[in-house]
Amino acid sequence: MGINTVLGRLAGQMCIVAAVTVGWASHAVAAEDHGLVLTARQLPAGTADHLRALVDASRKQYPGTFQALGQVKGCTRVGYQNNRNPKPVCYHEFHGLGVEGVPAMLDALLLHDPTALYSTDVEKRAVIAGLLRAVGVARDVRAGDLLQLIFATPGVVDVAQAEAAQALGRLARDTDVSLLIAHSSPSDPLHAAAVEGLGECKQVRAAEQLAKLTTQVSTSAQRAWVARSLGHVASSWGWQALVRSGKATEAQGRQVSEIAAKALVPMYAQADPAVRTAVLQALRMAEYAQSAQLIESARAGKDAATVAAYADLAQKVAYSMR
Amino acid sequence: MTKLRIFNALQGGFRLHLAAAALAGLAATACSSSSPPATTTVADGQGTGTDVKVTGDAGDTAAVTVTGTVGLVVDANRDGTADPANADDLKYGNTFDTTHGAVFLANVDDDNKDKARDCDNDTVDGDPDLLDLARAQVVAWPTAPDGTKATIKLDAMGAQNVRIFLHNTTDETWTAVAGELGACTGADDCIVTKSFDIPVELLRTGVELGIEGKRFRIDSTAADWDGSLKLTLGITDAAGKVVVGANTAADGLVKVVLHVAPWVLNGNLSPFDQVRSANYYGEFVADMKTALAAATLTYKTYNGWDDQWTQDFFQTAWTGMPGKDGKYQWMRIANARPWGRDQKGGDKDLPYYWLTKNYLGPDAGIIAIYLQPWSGSSYDSHGNHDLLPPYTNGTDNFPLGRIIHGSGILDETAAFYDAQLVQGPALEVNTSWLLVGHVDEIASYVPAKTDRGWKLLMASGKLCKTMYEQWVKDGNGDVKYWTGLKNYDPKTNAEKNAEITIAGTLADPDLMQWSQEAQTFVDGDHDQIATAVGLTEQEIIYIPFFTEDIADGGKKDDKIAWNPGTVNSLVTYNHMMIPNPFGPVINGKDVMAQDLLDRLGTAVNGLGSDGKGLQVHFVNDWAGYHVAEGEVHCASNPEGPPPTQTLWWQIKR
Numbered sequence: 001m002g003i004n005t006v007l008g009r010l011a012g013q014m015c016i017v018a019a020v021t022v023g024w025a026s027h028a029v030a031a032e033d034h035g036l037v038l039t040a041r042q043l044p045a046g047t048a049d050h051l052r053a054l055v056d057a058s059r060k061q062y063p064g065t066f067q068a069l070g071q072v073k074g075c076t077r078v079g080y081q082n083n084r085n086p087k088p089v090c091y092h093e094f095h096g097l098g099v100e101g102v103p104a105m106l107d108a109l110l111l112h113d114p115t116a117l118y119s120t121d122v123e124k125r126a127v128i129a130g131l132l133r134a135v136g137v138a139r140d141v142r143a144g145d146l147l148q149l150i151f152a153t154p155g156v157v158d159v160a161q162a163e164a165a166q167a168l169g170r171l172a173r174d175t176d177v178s179l180l181i182a183h184s185s186p187s188d189p190l191h192a193a194a195v196e197g198l199g200e201c202k203q204v205r206a207a208e209q210l211a212k213l214t215t216q217v218s219t220s221a222q223r224a225w226v227a228r229s230l231g232h233v234a235s236s237w238g239w240q241a242l243v244r245s246g247k248a249t250e251a252q253g254r255q256v257s258e259i260a261a262k263a264l265v266p267m268y269a270q271a272d273p274a275v276r277t278a279v280l281q282a283l284r285m286a287e288y289a290q291s292a293q294l295i296e297s298a299r300a301g302k303d304a305a306t307v308a309a310y311a312d313l314a315q316k317v318a319y320s321m322r
Numbered sequence: 323m324t325k326l327r328i329f330n331a332l333q334g335g336f337r338l339h340l341a342a343a344a345l346a347g348l349a350a351t352a353c354s355s356s357s358p359p360a361t362t363t364v365a366d367g368q369g370t371g372t373d374v375k376v377t378g379d380a381g382d383t384a385a386v387t388v389t390g391t392v393g394l395v396v397d398a399n400r401d402g403t404a405d406p407a408n409a410d411d412l413k414y415g416n417t418f419d420t421t422h423g424a425v426f427l428a429n430v431d432d433d434n435k436d437k438a439r440d441c442d443n444d445t446v447d448g449d450p451d452l453l454d455l456a457r458a459q460v461v462a463w464p465t466a467p468d469g470t471k472a473t474i475k476l477d478a479m480g481a482q483n484v485r486i487f488l489h490n491t492t493d494e495t496w497t498a499v500a501g502e503l504g505a506c507t508g509a510d511d512c513i514v515t516k517s518f519d520i521p522v523e524l525l526r527t528g529v530e531l532g533i534e535g536k537r538f539r540i541d542s543t544a545a546d547w548d549g550s551l552k553l554t555l556g557i558t559d560a561a562g563k564v565v566v567g568a569n570t571a572a573d574g575l576v577k578v579v580l581h582v583a584p585w586v587l588n589g590n591l592s593p594f595d596q597v598r599s600a601n602y603y604g605e606f607v608a609d610m611k612t613a614l615a616a617a618t619l620t621y622k623t624y625n626g627w628d629d630q631w632t633q634d635f636f637q638t639a640w641t642g643m644p645g646k647d648g649k650y651q652w653m654r655i656a657n658a659r660p661w662g663r664d665q666k667g668g669d670k671d672l673p674y675y676w677l678t679k680n681y682l683g684p685d686a687g688i689i690a691i692y693l694q695p696w697s698g699s700s701y702d703s704h705g706n707h708d709l710l711p712p713y714t715n716g717t718d719n720f721p722l723g724r725i726i727h728g729s730g731i732l733d734e735t736a737a738f739y740d741a742q743l744v745q746g747p748a749l750e751v752n753t754s755w756l757l758v759g760h761v762d763e764i765a766s767y768v769p770a771k772t773d774r775g776w777k778l779l780m781a782s783g784k785l786c787k788t789m790y791e792q793w794v795k796d797g798n799g800d801v802k803y804w805t806g807l808k809n810y811d812p813k814t815n816a817e818k819n820a821e822i823t824i825a826g827t828l829a830d831p832d833l834m835q836w837s838q839e840a841q842t843f844v845d846g847d848h849d850q851i852a853t854a855v856g857l858t859e860q861e862i863i864y865i866p867f868f869t870e871d872i873a874d875g876g877k878k879d880d881k882i883a884w885n886p887g888t889v890n891s892l893v894t895y896n897h898m899m900i901p902n903p904f905g906p907v908i909n910g911k912d913v914m915a916q917d918l919l920d921r922l923g924t925a926v927n928g929l930g931s932d933g934k935g936l937q938v939h940f941v942n943d944w945a946g947y948h949v950a951e952g953e954v955h956c957a958s959n960p961e962g963p964p965p966t967q968t969l970w971w972q973i974k975r
Contacts, residue, residue: 072810073810074810081663081664082628082629082663082664083628083630083950084950084951084952085631085700085703085757085758085951085952086661086663086700087700087874087876088874088875089757089872089873089874089880089951091872091873091874092809092810092872092949093810096809096810096818122875122876125874125875125876126873126874126875126876127875128875129873129874129875130872130873130874130875132873133872133873137832159875163873170832202831231839231842232835232839235834235835235838235839236838237787237834237835237837237838238831238832238834238835238838239831240828240834241828241829241830241831241833241834241835242831244825244828244829245829245831247831277846280842280846281839281842281843281846284841284842284845285835285838285839285842316845316849319845319849320784320841320842320845
């Protein structure tokens with residue numbers, strides 16, 4: 001059973017989704033609705049109404065959740081300035097809401113900006129990042145289409161696009177993955193976010209797309225970014241977790257690991273410190289069993305400096321796989 | 323015109339030579355003669371410091387050679403006194419190397435307890451303050467003729483960074499005579515005086531000078547102060563003639579040099595005697611009290627300051643110069659972070675202000691090395707600034723340890739560290755991937771009975787995962803932990819039950835991926851530290867905990883310990899105050915705590931000065947610190963005297 005199948009079944013069991021689906025597309029968009037990253041006007045016809053229905057149902061069931069969103073400690077000045085490292089971070093609080101808090105978080109992102117108590121742009125960015133990270137980690141299909149909107153709507157703040165892309169990668173419905181792939185072209189304005197999202201997507205086709213991108217990207221930063229995401233998508237620990245919970249198979253994990261390693265090793269020939277660091281880290285995450293052989297093959301015919309660099313790479317990868 | 327040269331440094335004992343030589347046409351202020359004048363011995367004496375003779379009379383162009391202990395003497399042999407009768411003090415006055423050379427202190431403590439640093443006024447602040455003044459001695463010349471004039475000049479850079487006091491033995495007072503004079507709170511009340519005269523009466527009796535530094539060396543660039551004070555003594559007779567003698571500088575003047583003592587950072591193997599923390603979280607304070615009592619360290623807590631991260635808002639160090647009986651004359655130094663927690667009180671919310679009220683005192687100095695208050699970031703919290711214990715690796719030798727810091731520290735801080743010369747160049751490792759960004763989140767150091775004397779502790783998600791997997795394999799996957807502990811919950815703006823199972827932890831794909839990525843960053847830092855130090859795998863102890871990434875909306879990686887970050891511990895030599903891991907309880911034992919006890923607290927890794935293991939004390943930091951993004955080391959700050967086994971001046975700089 002694939003991860004998407006499992007998630008789909010989970011979603012199907014969510015009574016709230018079932019309840020609110022009936023009411024989708026029946027309300028007019030209220031002009032005053034304004035979330036943290038989009039306004040209701042920016043939502044396609046019917047989507048805002050659908051979301052309102054979901055939110056209304058949830059508000060009745062979990063009223064405290066909605067009230068709490070506007071004043072989490074991690075993003076209110078007195079909370080982070082005095083007792084934490086003085087920058088706002090509120091993922092912990094939002095994550096603590098669990099799946100039941102997803103409608104409230106979507107409401108905050110898309111309908112009702114809860115951040116009157118958050119005074120600075122830095123605080124608002126942290127709220128957005130925390131909300132979207134928490135929504136993404138919840139892997140709640142109710143959020144899927146809205147996450148796609150946040151990701152793909154022009155003009156959305158960059159942190160929202162990046163976190164929405166990751167959330168889509170985690171959710172990994174077919175349309176989510178297709179959207180990320182579609183925007184992963186190096187010339188696409190959403191390239192970086194899409195690449196990041198594909199890194200969170202534990203699917204073979206996400207890994208294949210990232211591998212393809214290693215030969216398409218042109219700048220050092222892009223190469224390093226793609227390499228990093230290859231490490232994410234191939235994370236052996238992440239795959240093991242999915243296997244443990246029955247959401248993926250070991251064979252899938254091995255396949256992705258191989259795809260990633262085969263794409264990463266040739267990148268190391270480029271004498272670019274940032275790329276080499278990213279490749280090393282990614283290979284350490286992929287833990288591909290035949291990494292040593294791949295590296296040995298890649299050394300053939302290279303100049304002495306590159307051969308030495310590959311030798312160093314082999315040693316370091318072996319250390320992490322000890 | 324005749325220029326007199328004075329010998330202050332004698333070779334072959336204390337023979338006195340008086341000689342005359344013609345030095346026609348030399349300018350009084352800029353003698354650059356490359357060939358010394360011819361000399362003729364006209365009198366002999368043994369070096370008592372009193373039998374000095376000058377020949378020649380007014381109008382005579384013949385130079386006069388003076389031998390004996392005329393001149394200016396500093397504590398060049400580092401025995402705590404400037405002794406005209408000591409051959410090395412005389413001989414090495416203009417030297418500074420690992421065996422000779424005079425030192426002065428940045429006098430940044432407050433011996434008279436007036437809540438102002440002793441260097442911030444131009445008076446001597448009581449008898450204890452006198453101990454912090456380096457001494458120089460203008461040697462008595464009992465037969466100095468009337469009209470003889472002695473002048474001491476300071477180099478321009480040195481004058482801006484010191485203050486010189488002159489001792490009046492008749493009333494036992496000390497008067498500021500050179501360097502920065504005035505209160506020097508700003509440019510308007512500060513006069514830089516680069517020279518002063520010694521009246522003939524004092525020249526005949528000899529006079530003692532006291533020297534204090536106003537600051538440490540702050541930069542290594544050529545444009546900045548190199549930490550030295552160059553003093554030049556010239557003596558003229560009533561007619562303005564200059565005494566000339568053998569073995570002086572080519573320009574005939576007596577030259578000595580002193581260097582400001584460095585600021586020396588404490589580390590885990592320092593001989594700490596006390597620890598501070600906030601009186602913020604009762605469980606933490608209670609556990610620390612017990613642990614520190616066992617370690618026989620004084621524990622001080624504070625109230626009324628909105629910062630429970632005691633490690634972060636100041637940094638403890640020491641400075642010292644040679645004292646008597648082979649001991650340091652030293653003081654503790656606290657270095658303030660550039661920013662405070664809240665700006666409602668303006669600069670009163672800066673750590674420097676807190677230090678002024680709560681730290682500054684006798685032999686307890688304070689400094690601020692930042693250029694702008696309220697500058698910097700989390701990287702400038704001092705949990706991101708640590709000290710590798712002493713090591714040698716090839717030609718690299720760090721007998722007082724080597725400063726290690728994470729990413730992003732202020733440029734002036736990095737420059738300050740390197741300018742001290744004895745614990746640098748600092749080693750920078752990558753901590754940019756951490757939410758808080760501090761090196762103490764990933765590495766620490768403990769004593770060991772090995773040739774090196776210490777081992778490195780490094781965070782390890784890999785070990786943590788291996789342990790969890792073994793517990794599952796043993797049939798304990800359903801064991802719950804963190805039962806009864808709370809995490810933040812926005813619904814109450816308070817807390818939420820944190821309970822979880824072992825298997826559930828391993829099945830969390832995000833936590834596992836984040837932990838693995840954190841491990842790759844740690845591996846990179848491991849590679850760097852191990853290479854720099856020359857560590858073998860046997861010299862590294864891995865400390866298990868998982869890591870999460872909690873998205874602050876600012877940078878790409880925001881990783882932080884998910885379990886209590888047990889590497890982030892307070893180490894006071896053989897005692898380790900480690901966050902209680904609150905691990906799963908299997909067969910009645912907290913298996914994470916037991917693992918730490920087994921590997922840190924027994925002989926298995928040869929830790930501790932006797933190799934039998936550290937004294938491990940678990941400290942509950944959960945609700946006050948762990949959930950607020952820090953741990954025990956972040957929450958505490960130790961200090962103590964200098965180590966006795968290594969004198970900083972014996973380090974080749």
